[in-house]
Amino acid sequence: MIRTEGLVVRAGEFTLRDISIDVKAGGYALVIGPTGSGKTTLLEAIAGLSPPMAGRVWLHGEEVTLLPPEERRLGFVYQQYHLFPHLSVRDNIGYGLAGPRQNHDREARIAEVAGLLGIESLLDRGVARLSGGEQQRVALARALAPRPAVLLLDEPFAAVDPATRRVLRRELRLLHEREGITTLQVTHDFEDALRLGDHVAVLSEGRIVQQGPPEEVFRYPNSTFVAQFVGAGNVLAGVVEALAPAEGNPPRFRALFHTDGLTLDLLAEREGPAHAIVRPEDILVSREQHQTSARNRLEAGIVRLERLGPVTHVYLDAGRPLVAAVTTASAEEMALKPGERVAISFKAMAVHLV
Amino acid sequence: MTDPSRWTRPLLALLGGVLVLFIVGPILRLLLMATPASLGQALADPEVRQSIGLTVLAATAATLLGLGLGLPVAYLLARRTFPGARLLQGIVELPVVIPHPVAGIALLLFLGRRSVVGGALGRLGLEFVGHLPGIIAAMLFVSVPIAVSAAREAFAGVDPRLERVARSLGDGPWQAFRRVTLPIAGRGILAGALLAWARSVSEFGSIVIITYNPKVASILIYDRFTVDGLGGAAPIAVLLLLLALGTFILIRALQPSRSR
Numbered sequence: 001m002i003r004t005e006g007l008v009v010r011a012g013e014f015t016l017r018d019i020s021i022d023v024k025a026g027g028y029a030l031v032i033g034p035t036g037s038g039k040t041t042l043l044e045a046i047a048g049l050s051p052p053m054a055g056r057v058w059l060h061g062e063e064v065t066l067l068p069p070e071e072r073r074l075g076f077v078y079q080q081y082h083l084f085p086h087l088s089v090r091d092n093i094g095y096g097l098a099g100p101r102q103n104h105d106r107e108a109r110i111a112e113v114a115g116l117l118g119i120e121s122l123l124d125r126g127v128a129r130l131s132g133g134e135q136q137r138v139a140l141a142r143a144l145a146p147r148p149a150v151l152l153l154d155e156p157f158a159a160v161d162p163a164t165r166r167v168l169r170r171e172l173r174l175l176h177e178r179e180g181i182t183t184l185q186v187t188h189d190f191e192d193a194l195r196l197g198d199h200v201a202v203l204s205e206g207r208i209v210q211q212g213p214p215e216e217v218f219r220y221p222n223s224t225f226v227a228q229f230v231g232a233g234n235v236l237a238g239v240v241e242a243l244a245p246a247e248g249n250p251p252r253f254r255a256l257f258h259t260d261g262l263t264l265d266l267l268a269e270r271e272g273p274a275h276a277i278v279r280p281e282d283i284l285v286s287r288e289q290h291q292t293s294a295r296n297r298l299e300a301g302i303v304r305l306e307r308l309g310p311v312t313h314v315y316l317d318a319g320r321p322l323v324a325a326v327t328t329a330s331a332e333e334m335a336l337k338p339g340e341r342v343a344i345s346f347k348a349m350a351v352h353l354v
Numbered sequence: 355m356t357d358p359s360r361w362t363r364p365l366l367a368l369l370g371g372v373l374v375l376f377i378v379g380p381i382l383r384l385l386l387m388a389t390p391a392s393l394g395q396a397l398a399d400p401e402v403r404q405s406i407g408l409t410v411l412a413a414t415a416a417t418l419l420g421l422g423l424g425l426p427v428a429y430l431l432a433r434r435t436f437p438g439a440r441l442l443q444g445i446v447e448l449p450v451v452i453p454h455p456v457a458g459i460a461l462l463l464f465l466g467r468r469s470v471v472g473g474a475l476g477r478l479g480l481e482f483v484g485h486l487p488g489i490i491a492a493m494l495f496v497s498v499p500i501a502v503s504a505a506r507e508a509f510a511g512v513d514p515r516l517e518r519v520a521r522s523l524g525d526g527p528w529q530a531f532r533r534v535t536l537p538i539a540g541r542g543i544l545a546g547a548l549l550a551w552a553r554s555v556s557e558f559g560s561i562v563i564i565t566y567n568p569k570v571a572s573i574l575i576y577d578r579f580t581v582d583g584l585g586g587a588a589p590i591a592v593l594l595l596l597l598a599l600g601t602f603i604l605i606r607a608l609q610p611s612r613s614r
Contacts, residue, residue, distance in 0.1 A: 049518045069521040076522035082515045086537045095533075096523030146524060 001025045002046065002150050002184050007055030009045040011038030016045075016206045019055065023199060026180045030193045030214070033203030034229065039186035040079070042203075043152045046184065047076050060149040060182070075143030075181070079155040081135045083127040089114075089138050090123040096146035113141045116175065133164040140172075144179070153185040157192065169195055190230040194218065194275055194354050202226050215275070234278040234322050240268045240353065257351065261319030265295035266351035274353045282350035283324035285314055286343050287334060294345035302340050305331065312336075318344065381595065388592040396589035402574065406593065409571040412486060413554035416493035417547050420501040425543070428505035429531075433514065443506075447499045454559025457495050462564050465491060488565035493554035500553055504546020508539035545608040552601045555594070 007019040016038045023029040033039050044050040046057055048069035056065045064072050083092050090110055097106045114120045117137040122130065130138065136156060143151060156172065157165040173196055176183055185192065193200040193214040201211035202225075210222045217226065218235045238259030246253040246269075255268040257276050264276060289297055300318035307313075312331040314324045324344060326336075336342070396402050424446070430436075431443050449457060465472040465482040472482060482488040512535050520530035536543075558572040569577060571594050579587035 044518065047518075047522055049521060068526070069518070070524045070526055072522075074522055076519060078515050078519065080515075082513060082519050084516060084519075084534060084538075086534075095520070098533075142519075142523070152522075 001027075001058065001060060002029070002182055003058040004046060005056045005058075007042075007045060007057065008053040009038065009041050009050065009055075010053055011041035011206075014038065014206050015053070016042055016203075019208060021184070021201055021208070021211070023182055023184055025060070025182055027199060028176055028183045028185070028197050029199040029201070030197040031184065031186045031201045031203055031208075032188060032190060032193055032230070033186070035188055037203045038206065039188075039203060040154050043076070043154050043184070043186055047074055047152055048072050049076075073146075073149045075146070075148035075151045077136075077139045077143050077151075077153050077156055079158050081139035081159070083130075083135055083138055083142070085127060087127070088123070089119065089125050089127060089130070092127060092138055093123075093141045093145050095142060109145055113145045116144070116178075117141045117171070131164075132160040133168060136160060136164075136168055137171075140175075144175075144181075148181065151181045151183040153183065155187055156185065157187075157189070172196065190214075190218065191354055193230075194235065194277075202229065204229070233280055234276075234283075236262070236264075236276045236278075236320060238274065238276060240266075240271045240274050242268070242271050254348075257353075259320060262298075264351050265348040266353070267348055268353055270353075277352045277354060278322070278346055278350055279352075280313060280323045280325035282346050283322065284345045285324050285326050285330075285334070285336070286345070289343035289345070292345055293347065295348040296351070297343065297345045300342055300344050302336055302338050302342060304338055305336060307331075314342075316342070316344065384588065384592060384595060387588045392589045393592060396593060401569075402590055402593070405569050405571050405574040405590075406597070408486070408489070408568055409555055409594075410597075412489040412493055412570060413497075413551050416490045416497055416554045417501065417551040419490065419494055420498040420550055421505075421543075421547055424498055424502040425505055428502045429509050429535075431502075432506045432509035446502050449495050450499045454496060454557065455563060458492060458560030458563030461488075461491055461495060461560060465564070482564065484565055484567060486565075486568070489561055489568075489570055492560040492564050493557050496557050496560060497550035497553040501543075501546050501550035504549065505539070505543045508542025508546070509535065511542065512538045541608050545605050548601055548605045548608070552598055552605070555597065555601070 002021065002023040004019055004021050007016070009016040009019070019042060021029065021031070031039055031042060041050055045052045046059075048057075048064065048067060052065070056063060058064065059072055059074065084095065087095070093113060094106050094110045097109055110123070111120065114123055117140060119134065119137045119141060122134060122138065127135065127138065136159075140156075157168055160168060169192065176196075185196065187193065197214050199211065200214045200217050201208045202217060203209070204225050210217055210226050215235055215237065218230050218233060236257070236259040238257050241256045241258060242253050243256060244254045250269060252267045252269055255266055255271070257264040257266050257268075257274075259276065266276065268274075284292075284294065289299075298318045300316040300322065302314060303317050303321070304315040305312055306315065307328055310328050311325050312328045314326060314331070314336060316322045316324060322344070427442065427446060431439060431446075452460075462483060463469060465475070465488065467473055467476050467483065475482070480487055482491055516534050516538070517530045520534045521527070525533060556572065557570075558576065561570055562573055562576070566573060571590065575587050575590050575594065578590060
């Protein structure tokens with residue numbers, strides 16, 4: 001487990017205050033916040049790499065607040081990986097295995113972790129010419145090799161291209177399921193939280209403004225900041241059913257997404273359980289249903305209107321709660337009011353699966 | 355309108371050519387003075403051999419001493435901000451601007467028999483004026499800024515997060531320094547140390563004041579020049595030049611290729 005209580009950390013020009021996080025053993029938690037919100041410093045404080053000004057830290061059931069990092073039994077992966085440039089991939093992975101350990105054990109563990117991450121073929125190379133994804137895997141392998149009790153990840157996907165990011169995300173999730181290491185990741189990408197985490201904490205101006213299961217935070221943001229930051233919205237748990245064979249590159253197929261009270265048209269890459277996301281600004285609100293190219297055309301009741309300057313969020317009930325974003329000018333022109341029925345539509349391509 | 359490159363290029367080529375000639379010319383001229391016979395004769399001279407040996411020994415001692423004293427300071431300056439950091443850095447770099455005879459006189463006053471420090475060390479058997487320790491002290495004074503600056507830059511070039519990763523992998527602070535920081539900064543530190551060593555070998559102005567005898571190579575050259583003239587000084591000068599060129603090639607080989 002990873003637990004902090006009332007942690008106060010100085011991060012550059014500002015201070016993180018009263019950070020209390022609780023990740024149960026084997027859990028995967030994410031702290032999300034904008035760039036420069038002190039996420040890295042928070043991880044460093046938990047790792048003992050940067051001293052907190054106040055508060056306490058527990059790892060795997062022990063209080064470690066006063067322990068130096070080398071005694072905390074943790075793995076730490078920085079955003080830029082920070083592989084040791086003077087060592088081969090093998091020696092990077094084996095770095096934390098040095099010491100009294102037998103050479104044979106060391107080699108066996110290096111091979112095991114490299115196998116886990118699919119980087120056996122890289123072992124004898126230097127680290128200078130590795131791709132971003134390869135560096136990421138080596139950094140993870142290096143952190144995992146000494147069998148840490150907890151894993152701390154700093155924006156692990158920020159420095160790789162989107163395609164690699166998707167692959168790595170999937171791998172990391174499998175790895176977590178397999179190894180069961182309690183993991184805390186910081187990210188600025190809410191998609192990471194939806195795909196990976198079972199707990200998410202949103203950091204803003206040095207404080208945690210909301211935490212809970214990712215779906216809940218996504219669906220019920222408790223402040224405008226959280227709503228805007230996580231991209232406010234429509235996240236629906238459900239199942240994908242294919243309607244046609246896949247084609248194109250990447251291969252996609254027409255499909256239906258079944259969720260409680262609602263069925264959506266979409267293009268999908270895989271079948272089975274998934275989360276569908278529809279961004280509020282992709283939902284068109286009109287008085288009457290027009291003939292359009294949008295595959296998803298629904299009737300909905302207006303529950304509530306929330307004006308955020310030039311943008312107004314329209315909270316709807318379409319069998320499932322949905323939120324649409326329209327310009328405040330349009331909302332006024334159409335004289336939208338709570339209790340009224342409206343027509344909403346969005347394209348199949350506006351439904352994103354995660 | 356004339357294309358400015360039509361006259362700037364030849365002008366730059368001319369200026370560059372003059373500069374190169376100005377540096378390479380004297381060096382080549384001196385090398386041409388040397389015949390295998392004259393060099394052999396110079397090497398056969400026991401005073402020359404002793405003098406070069408003394409120079410190499412003293413410069414090596416000064417460099418090692420400079421590293422021992424300077425590396426911790428260099429690391430501190432590269433890694434931490436603390437009150438007085440700028441002052442400390444200024445002090446360490448100060449000898450660069452002090453004229454060498456001035457440094458020699460200052461060292462003489464500080465380490466001489468009649469000074470507090472020199473007197474105390476003298477009673478412990480450590481004599482500076484007119485002895486090897488005096489040469490080493492003078493060399494250390496003029497060369498330590500070079501070693502410390504180079505080491506500071508080399509340390510600053512090692513991302514502190516690499517050390518933190520090492521700590522998270524079970525290293526204590528000293529282990530992380532030894533296994534990560536030092537190997538990565540090593541080339542830069544070594545290049546700086548060689549530069550400091552070459553600077554020590556070339557020192558004349560301060561040594562001539564604190565320890566004229568036994569003579570280091572630069573003083574022997576001066577001594578032979580005043581007594582025997584150019585013919586007596588040149589072969590020894592060539593030997594010292596060859597030593598310096600060898601060191602220079604080593605330093606260049608250590609520097610990363612991008613700055614070459």
